[in-house]
Amino acid sequence: MSAAGARIGVITFPGSLDDGDARRAVRRAGASDVALWHGDADLHGVDAVIVPGGFSYGDYLRCGAIAKFAPVMTEVVRAAGQGMPVLGVCNGFQVLCEAGLLPGVLTRNSGLHYVCRDQWLRVDNNTSTWTTRYEPGAELLIPIKHGEGRYVAEEPVLDRLEGDGRVLFRYVDGNPNGSRRDIAGITDERGRVAGLMPHPEHAVDPLTGPTDDGLGMFLSALDTLVAA
Amino acid sequence: MTDPTREAATQDPATPNGAEPVDSVEQAARTPELDQPYRELGLADDEYERIREILGRRPTEAELAMYSVMWSEHCSYKSSKTHLKYFGETTTDEMRAKMLAGIGENAGVVDIGDGWAVTFKVESHNHPSYVEPYQGAATGVGGIVRDIMAMGARPVAVADPLRFGPADADDTRRVLPGVVEGVGGYGNCLGLPNIGGEVVFDESYARNPLVNAMCVGVLKSDELQLAHATGAGNKVILFGSRTGLDGIGGVSVLASETFSGDETGSGRKKLPSVQVGDPFTEKVLIECCLELYGSDLVVGVQDLGGAGLSCATSELAAAGDGGMRIDLDTVPLRAEGMNPAEILSSESQERMCAIVRPEDVDSFMAVCRKWDVTATVIGEVTDEEHLRIDWRGECVVDVPPRTVADEGPIYQRPVRRPAEQDLIAADDANTLSRPATAAELRETVLRMAASPNLCSREWVTGQYDHYVRGNTVLAQPSDGGVLRVDEETGRGIAVATDCNARYTRLDPYEGARLALAEAYRNVAVTGSKPVAVTNCLNFGSAEDPGVMWQFQQSVRGLADAAAELGIPVTGGNVSFYNQTGGDPILPTPVAGVLGVIDDVTARIPTGIGAAPGESLLLLGD
Amino acid sequence: MARVVVDVMPKQEILDPQGQAVANALPRQGFEGISEVRQGKRFELEVDDGVDDDTLARIAENFLANPVIEDWAVRRVES
């Protein structure tokens, strides 16, 4: 498959906000972007899926709690089971946790405020589908913007995540939300499904973001798709 | 899924047993002498007389509710109109060349080239934010965003000029965090980057905080929407949230005083005048509106803000070519037992009203269904001259719409330069002692850097998303916010809002000129060319001649400065009565300037030291 | 020591977007028959025996609830 032949879908829920940005990032990485609709139980033959940031359904009950029941999510869960790469960013991460594709849950920031700032992250794992382009230990500057990003899971779950090398990114230079063990992003057992609170799609062009450090995530997935 | 058509069909008029008698037009004609609580509704004796004259009878409850809100200071600009004319008088044809819509529309619209247009406006939500900081500020953002949507634009950014009492005052500790969270909570959830604003502390704003919210929208210049109800037979569609009892405020005196009569019956006296915002519904409403506009399904559109349906129906009809008929029974309600006056006055948020050709109604409803937005046909445009509103088979409103929307009273309030103004001017800053030694200078600089009015705004701006939509090129702490409008060409815009109200207190005319000059400079230093001005004029009581003098002078200052700079004032907002007891706030005419930049990659960031060897130059004197 | 529960609910006439979102989502998950949902807050306090009902009411009214838009109720429970 050529890069442009790779089709990456981006879901739009009512209340999604960063869907346009995720699609822009996909195009910037050289792949084709495909719009997916929450009410449409069809992935339209895409090769990977991004669940973008925002406030799906207003995030009123708990972030992501209502979105996990959207018809499109049934298909995402099915496809992820068959190994399709899936990335959840911010609200998308919350949705993937609620949907059971990733362990744990994202709770109210310990500072009790919404935080928007440029945040340093350290790459802990560069073997997942979404992180192969990074050197292990590399530090990235990527925006965060969330009110509920404190990653919480039971101790044994946290131990297992660390033991299996499934922590993708950790906050460095200050933990912005009180996440357990400074966790900013994780992956599933197979390294195909990834979720993180920071917004790589807002770090693809230094004109509109702090850096282009986020582009590597999209390029990483594209490498896998092209090689397949 | 809400089925909007079924919604309308099954809407149950729910006439409770022993329903209150409806105060119909017929009834009003039969009972001319009925005592009406017009004063409690804020109408003066002569205003009430004028309404009787217009109608040739006493108004019904519903009509009285309508006139009283529409003729309020907030909606009718009755004290300011006579001064605001000066903006029009000082705008030349040359300044007007790029203006697609100006003062009088929901928001001003400016052509920025390449087929793009930009609309921007500031509105105040001062008092509600004092009563309930979070919801007051949140619904302030929601309201200005709907104004921008009503022009046919996609809202693309917000900014929030704020004023509070002393930073260490107890009340500021209550108000400020709530306001900031409200602005952030609503704007972040709508996905609108916050690209500017101000945070100023001054004693005069204690108990009178100012929460001004700006929204900027972008559209193709041929996609402008207008708020008019034209074409007899066209349908009137109300869409968005249901109409509830919140935000009714003063009109509840109608229910308690004249309807039920007995004290126990109504329980309506304590209706909360506060509204609760639902940003998610508004976000969906934005996408729904844009799809409706894009499919050319709308003839005219108006947002529902202050004065709710009273305002939307009368303004749409007044700007149209005929009349309008509304069937109030079809309005989807959230509360039981609402009466016509309450339905017409409710300020429930997240609602819009559209005029739609009959053949487009099905397609309109389909778009609303897609976005799960409740939509209901509530009436139609007629070739009569009146706005007529029916309720349970009886006519409860029958008025010439222009008399409600456009022909409210105009006051020539007394204007007097306060005697103390000379004392203030005589108290010259040159008499203050200056730091004489290096140590004193150091101490002064440190004190200034730490002062609430100069310290970092990050506690505030860090709660606002400035990245969303991926087009923010400059935001806090830049002097002006810069946004990319066109990804192909890099064309973009800049905005800044400013006002130093202490200057305006010293000299309202010069202070207003300085406010505009500062916003103009803040736009210019981003590398953009300023093209238009909006404003939000926050003042004390219109009944205080000294305040009216400040107001008059500030308007003149702003207008003259705009003319001097050659850019038009395309709109604005007036907020009077920002005072507790006899002490008005500092006169605060916030100026907002819009600029255009041909290529955002050429923007100039604020700050020095980006590259070694930079030279520092001081321009001007 | 006593356990005190303070329930804070949005006033009836006030819009409750949270409760509404929950109510709208239930049928989508196959749960029928729930006509209305309102969402509020529940606080559980561990309170010294010396704290009287009046104090608790003031805490609820001035601090835990926003009386402009919310109603509250205080009750002592077995802990």
Add this chain to the structure above:
Amino acid sequence: MARVVVDVMPKQEILDPQGQAVANALPRQGFEGISEVRQGKRFELEVDDGVDDDTLARIAENFLANPVIEDWAVRRVES
């Protein structure tokens, strides 16, 4: 029609920064003697009589609460 209350509270072992913030603020307001505060959610549902306890439990467990971090309790009340 019945009214059902669902209480959802953060699990004891989970950090509750909102409750903690309340607890810390109380002494500053002059309220002493409150040693711990936890903040959760309270839902009030209007439920058809046909909806059984088992269904309500599933709604609470799968939807209103996230069992990783929250406990829940359902009870029917007089309406």
